[in-house]
Each structure stands twice: as structure tokens, then as C-alpha cells.
Amino acid sequence: MTEHLGTVLLTERLRLRPPEPSDLDFTLDMYSRPEVVRYIGTGQVQSTRDEALQRLARYRSQFGPVTGVWLIERRDDAAPLGFALMKPIPFSEGVTAEQSDFEIGWHLHPGAWGSGFASESAQALVDHARAGGLQRLVAVTNPANATSQAVARRLGMTYQGATDRYYNTTCELFTLEL
Numbered sequence: 001m002t003e004h005l006g007t008v009l010l011t012e013r014l015r016l017r018p019p020e021p022s023d024l025d026f027t028l029d030m031y032s033r034p035e036v037v038r039y040i041g042t043g044q045v046q047s048t049r050d051e052a053l054q055r056l057a058r059y060r061s062q063f064g065p066v067t068g069v070w071l072i073e074r075r076d077d078a079a080p081l082g083f084a085l086m087k088p089i090p091f092s093e094g095v096t097a098e099q100s101d102f103e104i105g106w107h108l109h110p111g112a113w114g115s116g117f118a119s120e121s122a123q124a125l126v127d128h129a130r131a132g133g134l135q136r137l138v139a140v141t142n143p144a145n146a147t148s149q150a151v152a153r154r155l156g157m158t159y160q161g162a163t164d165r166y167y168n169t170t171c172e173l174f175t176l177e178l
């Protein structure tokens, strides 16, 4: 099996690169904050180094030729800001599909909110997906996660209403034809 180490993506202000073991303290700091995890997964904070290490290993294993989970850092001082993801999205139990749907997502440290960094990094993933031959992207959010829905809208994604198709739960669905 080919191991994909991930492409570095550059934007005006940001560098998106594969996460490294040295990102552990940042990862732990970020995912131990209730305001970060409130609308992600189980909504539970992760407060041990082991959990953060496992998360980093999982993120590093998700690189394919086009897909992956990138650490977002500021170009001018390499300060870590969060993660940008693009990967096959898990279908809910009972959903049958011939092909994967590809999800884009954004998790930023609260210190990096309100500067357009999520939208700028997500736009880089959209461009990367298009160049890599993906045809369609989806984004799903918790119904209450208005700031995340605003990112999807800023990217030009189309709101499709609520769906039960993914993650065994009800999400707001946004799509983008590439």
C-alpha cells in the first residue's frame, strides 16, 4: 500500500502541512476546550496526552492522494492555528452508496477565530480537491453551529437542509460541485 505523506498547501497567510508529533501540546490545548469540541463528534473534551497523540496519529493516517487532515499554521511565524480536513465521510448505518462522499471541515483554536483563517484554509482545500479530480464536496454541521455554517456559505457551498445520511445523526448539509 502506498503511504501518502500529504501535500503542503500555501495561501496568502497560511501554510497547511501534515500534522507532526511536535504538534501534541497545541492539539491537547485545542481539543481540551469545551468551546472547540461542543459541535464535534461526541462533544466531549479530550484532556490527556494519550488522546491527543491518538488523534494526531489518526489525522496523519488519513492522507490519500488528494485527501487528508492538515495542520494550519500562520506563514509568517509558523504559529499553529487549527486543522483543516478533507476525507471520505462516514455514512449512517443503513445508508448504501456506491461511492464515497468527500467531506471538508475546519477546527480552529479559539485564539484564531474571527480572522478568516478557517475560510482561507478551506478554500485551499477546495482548490486542491478540484485540481485532484474530486467532483463534489459536502460539509455537515450541528444545527446550532452557525459560525461553521457561515464558513460553508463563504466558500460558496449550497445549503441542502437537514440530513440523516452521515455520522448516525441529523446534520445541516452543504454541498459544492467542483
Ligand SMILES: CC(C)(COP(=O)(O)OP(=O)(O)OC[C@H]1O[C@@H](n2cnc3c(N)ncnc32)[C@H](O)[C@@H]1OP(=O)(O)O)[C@@H](O)C(=O)NCCC(=O)NCCS
Pocket: 035, 036, 037, 039, 040, 105, 106, 107, 108, 109, 112, 113, 114, 115, 116, 117, 118, 119, 120, 140, 141, 142, 145, 147, 148, 150, 151, 154
Ligand atoms: C467554525 C469555526 C472554524 C469558524 O471560525 P471563524 O473564524 O468564525 O471562520 P472564518 O475563518 O471564516 O472567519 C470569519 C470571521 O472572520 C472575520 N474576518 C476577519 N478578517 C477576515 C479576512 N481577512 N477574511 C475573511 N474573514 C475575516 C469575518 O468577518 C468573520 O467574523 P464574524 O463571524 O464576526 O462575521 C470556528 O468557530 C471553530 O473552529 N469552531 C470549533 C470547531 C467547530 O465547531 N468546527 C466546525 C465543525 S462542523
